[in-house]
Amino acid sequence: MAELNRTGLYDLHVELGAKMVPFAGYDMPVQYPLGVMKEHLHCRAAAGLFDVSHMGQVILRPKSSDLADAALALETLVPVSVLGLKEGRQRYAFFTNDEGGILDDLMVANRGEHLFLVVNAACKAADIAHLKKHLSDTCDITEITDRALLALQGPQAEAVLADLAPGVAEMRFMDVAVLSSDFGDLWVSRSGYTGEDGFEISVANANAERFARALLVHDAVEPIGLGARDSLRLEAGLCLYGNDIDTATSPVEAALTWGIQKVRRTGGERAGGFPGAERILDELDNGTRRLRVGLRPEGRAPMRAGTQLFASEDAAQAIGEVTSGAFGPSIEGPMSMGYVTSEHAATGTTIYGEVRGKRLPATIAALPFRPSTYKR
Structure with missing residues (x-):
């Protein structure tokens, strides 16, 4: 087994009593003594601090010094309007392959002189190689390795972070x-992976532990591990790469069409021009065979990833499969996401999941399971 990487906050996690587990090549905290359920609810009620330093931070700088050149170059790899992204703003994007599947999902920010990308930990080496292979003629691509990445999420996140960086309130x-700040320049985005208002903050490695401690000193803040991060994002209806989206799944099947701006669609002035455009544009116009949906199983037991889904209690052929499932502490019941054939994807439809040899009912539910509380 390959030796696991550690983030700069590893020693702090151990000091705080975290249970450490392998995740995307890193030794990461899955939970702290508070426990997954209480961590989840604390993040919803106050503020949770997450170490997401395992994720990739990348700067894309145009060789021409015209940011539009970098934006248009990146548009050859994503079906998203990067050119239309205003300075000081970011948006969700996804790299697609020639078959129209998703190589990774990411965040893209316009920082004026360059684009700042945050990519998934398990995909970051492949993503950076992909960028270098296709964009090196027009852009300088730099992986940022000297900065940690933390997420502060929850209704009290603004008040806590504003003590250290007052500008976040605006x-x-x-x-x-x-x-x-007293911790050097903080690269801040008002975003996250929980459905809560909150921030992701890139801070110099040398200052990361001191910064984390300055946040944790607040009574409102508790450290949160991967366990609660998963149930929080699932309640928010957010995809986990490798579970809910992958190289065979198109953005249209994944119900991510809101992330494809009109200008990149059929008839738009910059339509197509990205990998897999033929399939993706066709699916936008004509629909797909299957769709990602939310599921609310009856009873208390979650339907976990891999659960086969059927149209009826005695149907011979599966109509889909669960890709993520857990108990939702905030909604006080089980929740799942998965794919079903499009004719069974309407909200309110009853289908059946096969759990330990029994067909149990579940209802197709609108996503997110719990309304998001972003500060718009």
């Missing part, structure tokens, strides 16, 4: 800014 959902 930010709205999906704003980005570089703010000065």
Whole structure:
């Protein structure tokens, strides 16, 4: 087994009593003594601090010094309008392959002189190689390895972070800014992976532990591990790469069409021009054979990833499969996401999951399971 990487906050996690587990090549905290359920509810009620330093941070700088060149170059790899992204703003994007599947999902920010990308930990080496292979003629591509990445999420996140960087109070959902602080420049986005208002903060490695401690000193803040991060994002209806989206799944099947702006669609002035465009544009116009949906199983037991889904209690052929499932502490019941054939994807439809040899009912539910509380 390959030796696991550690983030700069590893020693702090151990000090705080975290249970450490392998995740995407890193030794990461899955939970702290508070426990997954209480961590989840604390994040919803106050503020949770997450170490997401395992994720990739990348700067894309145009060789021409015209940011539009970098934006248009990146548009050859994503079906998203990067050119239309205003300075100080970020948006969700996804790299697609020639078959129209998703190589990774990511965040793209316009920082004025360059684009700042945050990519998934398990995909970051492949993503950076992909960028270098296709964009090196027009852009300088730099992986940032000397900065940690933390997420502060929850209704009290603004009040806590404003003590250290007052400018965050002026930010709205999906704003980005570089703010000065006693911990050096903080690269801040008002975004996250929980459905809560909150921030992701890039801070110099040398200052990361001191910064984390300055946040944790607040009574409102508890450290949160991967366990609660998963149930929080699932309640928010957010995809986990490798579970809910992958190289065979198109953005249209994944119900991510809101992330494909009109200008990149059929008839738009910059339509197509990205890998897999033929399939993706066709599916946008004509629909797909299957769709990602939310599921609310009856009873208390979650339907976990891999659960086969059927149209009836005695149907011979499966109509789909669960890709993520857990108990939702905030909604006080089980929740799942998965794919079903499009004719069974309407909200309110009853289908059946096969759990330990029994067909149990579940209802197709609108996503997110719990309304998001972003500051717009």
